[in-house]
Amino acid sequence: MINTDRRSVGIIGLGYVGLPLLYTFHQAGLKVTGFDVDASKIEAINSGKTYIKHFSDAQIVELSSSDRCEVTTDFSYLKNVDSILICVPTPLDHHREPDMSYVVQTTETIGKYLREGQLVILESTTYPGTTDELLKGILEKASGLEEGKDFYLAYSPEREDPGNPDFNTKSIPKVVGSASQKGRELAVALYEQALDQVVPVSSAKVAESAKLLENIFRSVNIALVNEMKLVMDAMDIDIHEVINAAATKPFGFMKFTPGPGLGGHCIPIDPFYLTWKAREFGLNTRFIELAGEVNSxxxxxxxxxxxxxxxxxxxxxxxxxxxxxxxxxxxxxxxxxxxxxxxxxxxxxxxxxxxxxxxxxxxxxxxxxxxxxxxxxxxxxxxxxxxxxxxxxxxxxxxxxxxxxxxxxxxxxxxxxxxxxxxxxxxxxxxxxxx
Ligand SMILES: NC(=O)c1ccc[n+]([C@@H]2O[C@H](COP(=O)([O-])OP(=O)(O)OC[C@H]3O[C@@H](n4cnc5c(N)ncnc54)[C@H](O)[C@@H]3O)[C@@H](O)[C@H]2O)c1
Structure with a gap:
C-alpha cells in the first residue's frame, strides 16, 4: 500500500522556479529539502542571503532557520523524501533544438536513489512526451523499479511569473497530469496541501502541451502587435493608443503590448520545443516560426x-x-x-x-x-x-x-x-x- 500522505518534498533546481516553490511548500507546513548542483546557492541560503532580487533575505532566513528545511548538493538525501520535483533549466542548444541535458542528468541522479513509493514530478517546460518517454525509461532502467506500480511519475508545468504583484506560486492554478491514475491522485494530493487550486488533466502529455500552448499564445500575439507597430509607425499612428482603444472591447480581445523583442527564459524558447517535436510527425509549426521571425x-x-x-x-x-x-x-x-x-x-x-x-x-x-x-x-x-x-x-x-x-x-x-x-x-x- 502506497502512502498518499505526502509530507516531505525534495525540490531539484533552486532557481527562479524552484526556490519560490520550496518556500511555498515550507509555508504550507511540509518538510522540504532543496537540491542544487550550484554550491554557491546552497551557501547563500544557509547564510540567509538571497540571490534572486524579488525573493527577500527575510524569506531566505525563514527557510535557513527552520528545522523543516534543508538544502544540499548531496543528492543521496533524495532517499528521504516522499516526492521529488524537478525544476532544472530547459534551454535551446546552438541549433535551436531542445537541450535536455539538465533534465536527463537530473533524472539519472534520481534513478540512482529512487525507492518504492516515491512520486517524481517534472516541472520544467518541455515537449509533449518527455515525462512518459524520456523520464520513465531513464528511471526504470536506473532503479529496476516499475512506473505506475513501484513508483509514480507526473508532469506539472510551472507558471511562475517573477515580479508579478498579483499572483504568486500559491495562488496560480496548477495543472497536473500523469500516465497513471494513481500518479495523478498522488500529485494532486501533494499540491493541494500547498496551493490554492489544482487542475488535474488526463495525461502528462496534455499538461506538457498546455504549458506550450500558453507560451505560444503569448509569442504569437506579441508578434502580431509588433508587426502592427511597424505598420502604425509608417502611417504615423500611435500603436499604444490603438491598442488601448481596442482593449475597451469587453470580450474577444486581449491586450498585448509591443516591445523591443522577446526576452526571458520562456517565450523566446518554449515554442520551439513544440516545433522540434512536431517535425517527428512530419508537421511544420508555421505560426510559431513566423512569430519567431517577427519578434526576433x-x-x-x-x-x-x-x-x-x-x-x-x-x-x-x-x-x-x-x-x-x-x-x-x-x-x-x-x-x-x-x-x-x-x-x-x-x-x-x-x-x-x-x-x-x-x-x-x-x-x-x-x-x-x-x-x-x-x-x-x-x-x-x-x-x-x-x-x-x-x-x-x-x-x-x-x-x-x-x-x-x-x-x-x-x-x-x-x-x-x-x-x-x-x-x-x-x-x-x-x-x-x-x-
Ligand atoms: N523563470 C521563470 O519565470 C519560469 C516560468 C515558468 C517555467 N519555467 C521553467 O522552469 C524551469 C526552470 O527555470 P528557472 O527559471 O527556475 O531556471 P534557473 O536557471 O533559474 O534555475 C535552475 C536551477 O537548476 C540548477 N541545476 C542545473 N542543473 C542541475 C542538476 N543537474 N541538478 C540540480 N540542479 C541543477 C541550476 O544551478 C539552477 O539553480 C525551466 O524549464 C523553465 O523553462 C521558468
Missing amino acids: AMPDYVVSKTMLALNEKGKALKNSKILILGIAYKPNVDDMRESPSFVIMDRLESLGVEIEYFDPWIPIIPSSREHMNWKGKISIEWNEESIKSFDAVVIVTDHKNVEYTELKNWVDCIVDTRNVYPELSEADKEKIYKA
Missing part, C-alpha cells in the same frame, strides 16, 4: 530607429555614445536571460557605438551561458553629469524605479521602446522617438 527582427528595428533619431540631431551612429536603459528582459526583475538588450548592444557596438548601460536591478553583468562578451560590465551612476554625456538613451526595460522625468530633462535624444512617455508635448517630440 525587433531589435534591428530599434537599432534603425536609433540611427534615424541620431540623424535628426545631425549625428551618426559611428563613434556615438549610447546608454542602454535596462538590460533585464522585463521590468522590476534581475533576470536578463535572452534579453533583447544584448542583441541591441551587440548590433550597436558592431556599428562603432560606444555602449554603457544603466539598470538598477543589475549592477554588474554576471557570468551566464550567453552574453559572455558583456560579462563584468558595470551599470553607470545615475546623475546628471554622467547621463548628459550620452548622445542617445535607448529605453529597453521600463523598470519602475527610474526617474524618467529627470532623464527627459537631461538628454535630447531618447528612443522609447516601452511607451514610458505615453503622451508627448511638442517639445517632447523634438527629443523622444518611439520605437
Whole structure:
C-alpha cells in the first residue's frame, strides 16, 4: 500500500522556479529539502542571503532557520523524501533544438536513489512526451523499479511569473497530469496541501502541451502587435493608443503590448520545443516560426530607429555614445536571460557605438551561458553629469524605479521602446522617438 500522505518534498533546481516553490511548500507546513548542483546557492541560503532580487533575505532566513528545511548538493538525501520535483533549466542548444541535458542528468541522479513509493514530478517546460518517454525509461532502467506500480511519475508545468504583484506560486492554478491514475491522485494530493487550486488533466502529455500552448499564445500575439507597430509607425499612428482603444472591447480581445523583442527564459524558447517535436510527425509549426521571425527582427528595428533619431540631431551612429536603459528582459526583475538588450548592444557596438548601460536591478553583468562578451560590465551612476554625456538613451526595460522625468530633462535624444512617455508635448517630440 502506497502512502498518499505526502509530507516531505525534495525540490531539484533552486532557481527562479524552484526556490519560490520550496518556500511555498515550507509555508504550507511540509518538510522540504532543496537540491542544487550550484554550491554557491546552497551557501547563500544557509547564510540567509538571497540571490534572486524579488525573493527577500527575510524569506531566505525563514527557510535557513527552520528545522523543516534543508538544502544540499548531496543528492543521496533524495532517499528521504516522499516526492521529488524537478525544476532544472530547459534551454535551446546552438541549433535551436531542445537541450535536455539538465533534465536527463537530473533524472539519472534520481534513478540512482529512487525507492518504492516515491512520486517524481517534472516541472520544467518541455515537449509533449518527455515525462512518459524520456523520464520513465531513464528511471526504470536506473532503479529496476516499475512506473505506475513501484513508483509514480507526473508532469506539472510551472507558471511562475517573477515580479508579478498579483499572483504568486500559491495562488496560480496548477495543472497536473500523469500516465497513471494513481500518479495523478498522488500529485494532486501533494499540491493541494500547498496551493490554492489544482487542475488535474488526463495525461502528462496534455499538461506538457498546455504549458506550450500558453507560451505560444503569448509569442504569437506579441508578434502580431509588433508587426502592427511597424505598420502604425509608417502611417504615423500611435500603436499604444490603438491598442488601448481596442482593449475597451469587453470580450474577444486581449491586450498585448509591443516591445523591443522577446526576452526571458520562456517565450523566446518554449515554442520551439513544440516545433522540434512536431517535425517527428512530419508537421511544420508555421505560426510559431513566423512569430519567431517577427519578434526576433525587433531589435534591428530599434537599432534603425536609433540611427534615424541620431540623424535628426545631425549625428551618426559611428563613434556615438549610447546608454542602454535596462538590460533585464522585463521590468522590476534581475533576470536578463535572452534579453533583447544584448542583441541591441551587440548590433550597436558592431556599428562603432560606444555602449554603457544603466539598470538598477543589475549592477554588474554576471557570468551566464550567453552574453559572455558583456560579462563584468558595470551599470553607470545615475546623475546628471554622467547621463548628459550620452548622445542617445535607448529605453529597453521600463523598470519602475527610474526617474524618467529627470532623464527627459537631461538628454535630447531618447528612443522609447516601452511607451514610458505615453503622451508627448511638442517639445517632447523634438527629443523622444518611439520605437
Ligand atoms: N523563470 C521563470 O519565470 C519560469 C516560468 C515558468 C517555467 N519555467 C521553467 O522552469 C524551469 C526552470 O527555470 P528557472 O527559471 O527556475 O531556471 P534557473 O536557471 O533559474 O534555475 C535552475 C536551477 O537548476 C540548477 N541545476 C542545473 N542543473 C542541475 C542538476 N543537474 N541538478 C540540480 N540542479 C541543477 C541550476 O544551478 C539552477 O539553480 C525551466 O524549464 C523553465 O523553462 C521558468
